[in-house]
Amino acid sequence: xxxxxxxxxxxxxxxxxxxxxxxxxxxxxxxxxxxxxxxxxxxxxxxxxxxxxxxxxxxxxxxxxxxxxxxxxxxxxxxxxxxxxxxxxxxxxxxxxxxxxxxxxxxxxxxxxxxxxxxxxxxxxxxxxxxxxxxxxxxxxxxxxxxxxxxxxxxxxxxxxxxxxxxxxxxxxxxxxxxxxxxxxxxxxxxxxxxxxxxxxxxxxxxxxxxxxxxxxxxxxxxxxxxxxxxxxxxxxxxxxxxxxxxxxxxxxxxxxxxxxxxxxxxxxxxxxxxxxxxxxxxxxxxxxxxxxxxxxxxxxxxxxxxxxxxxxxxxxxxxxxxxxxxxxxxxxxxxxxxxxxxxxxxxxxxxxxxxxxxxxxxxxxxxxx
Numbered sequence: 001x002x003x004x005x006x007x008x009x010x011x012x013x014x015x016x017x018x019x020x021x022x023x024x025x026x027x028x029x030x031x032x033x034x035x036x037x038x039x040x041x042x043x044x045x046x047x048x049x050x051x052x053x054x055x056x057x058x059x060x061x062x063x064x065x066x067x068x069x070x071x072x073x074x075x076x077x078x079x080x081x082x083x084x085x086x087x088x089x090x091x092x093x094x095x096x097x098x099x100x101x102x103x104x105x106x107x108x109x110x111x112x113x114x115x116x117x118x119x120x121x122x123x124x125x126x127x128x129x130x131x132x133x134x135x136x137x138x139x140x141x142x143x144x145x146x147x148x149x150x151x152x153x154x155x156x157x158x159x160x161x162x163x164x165x166x167x168x169x170x171x172x173x174x175x176x177x178x179x180x181x182x183x184x185x186x187x188x189x190x191x192x193x194x195x196x197x198x199x200x201x202x203x204x205x206x207x208x209x210x211x212x213x214x215x216x217x218x219x220x221x222x223x224x225x226x227x228x229x230x231x232x233x234x235x236x237x238x239x240x241x242x243x244x245x246x247x248x249x250x251x252x253x254x255x256x257x258x259x260x261x262x263x264x265x266x267x268x269x270x271x272x273x274x275x276x277x278x279x280x281x282x283x284x285x286x287x288x289x290x291x292x293x294x295x296x297x298x299x300x301x302x303x304x305x306x307x308x309x310x311x312x313x314x315x316x317x318x319x320x321x322x323x324x325x326x327x328x329x330x331x332x333x334x335x336x337x338x339x340x341x342x343x344x345x346x347x348x349x350x351x352x353x354x355x356x357x358x359x360x361x362x363x364x365x366x367x368x369x370x
Contacts, residue, residue, distance in 0.1 A: 001036045002026050002368075003077045005095055006088045008043040009060060010051065012255055013194070014280045015113055018138070018162045019088050021352060022111065023060065024053035025359035026086055032360075033369075038077060042070045042092070054166050054352060071095055078103045084368045085109070090116055093128035100131070107368050109134045111160075114277015114298060115201075118145045126150050133366045136160040138278035139299025158362050161302065163355035164283040164346060168260055172287035175264035176257055183265060184249065186220030187329045190266035190290075192259070192281045193273075195229035201275035203295060203315050208239050211247050213322035218329050223248045226262055264288045267335060268328045274315040276300050282310075286346040289339035291328055293321075303350075309342035 004026050006019045023039050030037035041049070044062030046069075051058055063070040074085075078099035084107045087096040093110040100108045110132045117137075120126065129135055129150055136158045137143040143159050146152045193202045207223055214221050225235070225248065232250060239248040254262055263269065269285035270293040278299040282292050286303075292310030294300040304310040311324040328335055348354075 001038060001077070001080060001082045002030045002033075002084045002086070003074070003082050003099075004037070004039040004060075004086045004088060005074060005092045006039060006041045006060070007091060009039075009041045010044050010049060012253065014162070014278070015089065017165050017280055018111075018113065020051055020053060020058070021163055021165070021355055022086065022088055022359065023058050024056060024352070025356040027056065027058055028356055029360050029363055029368075035083070036081075040070060040073055040077075042067065071098070074099055075102060078106060082106055084363070084366075087111060087128075087132075089113065090121060090125050090129060093132065094124050097128040097131050107366055108132045109136065109362070109366060111135070112137050112142055112146060112277070114138070114142055115275050117142060117150055120149055132156070134158055134362060136362065138162050139302045141298050141302075142277050158365070160358055160362065161350060161355070162278050162280055162283075163350050163352045164280070164287055166352045167256065168284055169287060169351065171257055171260045172264075172284075175260045175288060177261045177265055179258045179261045180265060181251060183224065184220075184222040184246075186222055187218060187268075188266045189214070189221065189223045189268050189270050189325060189329075190226065190262055190285075191223065191270050192226045192254075192262070192284075193229075193271060194253075195225070195227050195232040195235055197229075197231045199229070199275070200231065201273055201315075203272035203274070204235055205238065206272055206315055206318060206321055207270060208235065208242065208244065208248055209318055210322040210325060211239075211244055212242060213319075214325050214329070215244075215247050217326045221247070221325075221329055224251065224262070224266065225249070226251050226254055226259075228253045259284065260288065263290060266290060268293060268325065270325065271295070271300075272313055272315050272321055273300065274298065279303055283346060283350050286339075286342035286350075289336075289343045291335045291338035292342065293324055293328065303345075305341075305345075309338050309345055 046064030
């Protein structure tokens with residue numbers, strides 16, 4: 001049996017999206033080996049759940065945040081013929097290690113996402129990662145941090161780039177802009193994220209600060225920020241203090257068809273973040289052929305090739321940020337060229353089928369053949 005341990009699967013967010021795709025890939029791998037699979041989610045509500053990926057129904061058990069019940073279920077699974085445990089977050093690696101100690105022949109793979117492993121982890125989590133058979137990372141930068149900050153031998157670190165949500169892939173073919181609220185008629189710079197005090201590294205402050213320069217060069221340009229969070233009120237006040245009430249528009253978080261419609265309506269997608277382990281939002285913008293502007297940090301350079309499908313800008317370089325946005329808005333042919341290049345790259349490297357094949361390859365490299 002293959003067991004997957006997840007922090008959460010049904011809520012919006014990059015970790016959750018990556019988790020759903022991982023569960024679907026593991027279910028496919030289990031079916032190919034003619035073995036069962038069982039997925040446990042710590043924070044989803046305490047009942048059985050299902051979700052669908054590529055037409056396949058994936059079932060899992062939620063534990064409503066009850067860590068004791070979650071651990072007991074995992075330990076019991078260790079004695080039920082489990083051959084592989086996949087811990088979908090470093091926080092869950094100690095649980096997987098306990099399963100391995102109880103069943104020494106069990107293989108154990110841990111998954112990292114980004115900033116949570118960019119500095120040394122608490123001793124137990126770090127020990128658990130070091131005792132795993134493999135640790136996966138979505139980007140080269142995060143893989144490097146696993147080696148330098150956590151002490152994982154390089155030979156046991158595997159890069160596993162996340163993929164575009166397959167549901168959004170199909171929606172991107174024919175976006176429905178009728179689902180959008182009233183948006184300004186001029187050129188639109190779009191940014192999407194969770195505007196949290198803990199995630200100010202995403203760079204929305206810098207985008208707001210760049211808008212006076214952008215609007216001086218292109219008076220009709222607007223910044224549209226989609227997302228919620230406990231820092232949104234401060235950001236709205238910042239835009240007002242810069243007399244940008246009409247130049248910066250905030251809208252609530254969107255999912256599915258409406259989210260794709262936002263991407264389709266914009267001219268440029270921008271997130272000059274310094275803390276992205278990967279950046280699924282960039283894949284979403286690429287799916288509708290949009291040029292990108294991202295921070296030259298973390299996992300973003302694995303997605304954006306500077307000058308090809310977008311621009312990379314250091315987050316503290318306000319002048320370069322503004323000038324790059326102006327250049328993209330002024331040059332429609334460049335936007336179209338970059339959008340096409342991004343779509344080609346997405347289809348080559350960031351779709352679910354390739355992701356599932358990569359998971360299968362990692363399993364085989366770790367000796368999980370049956």
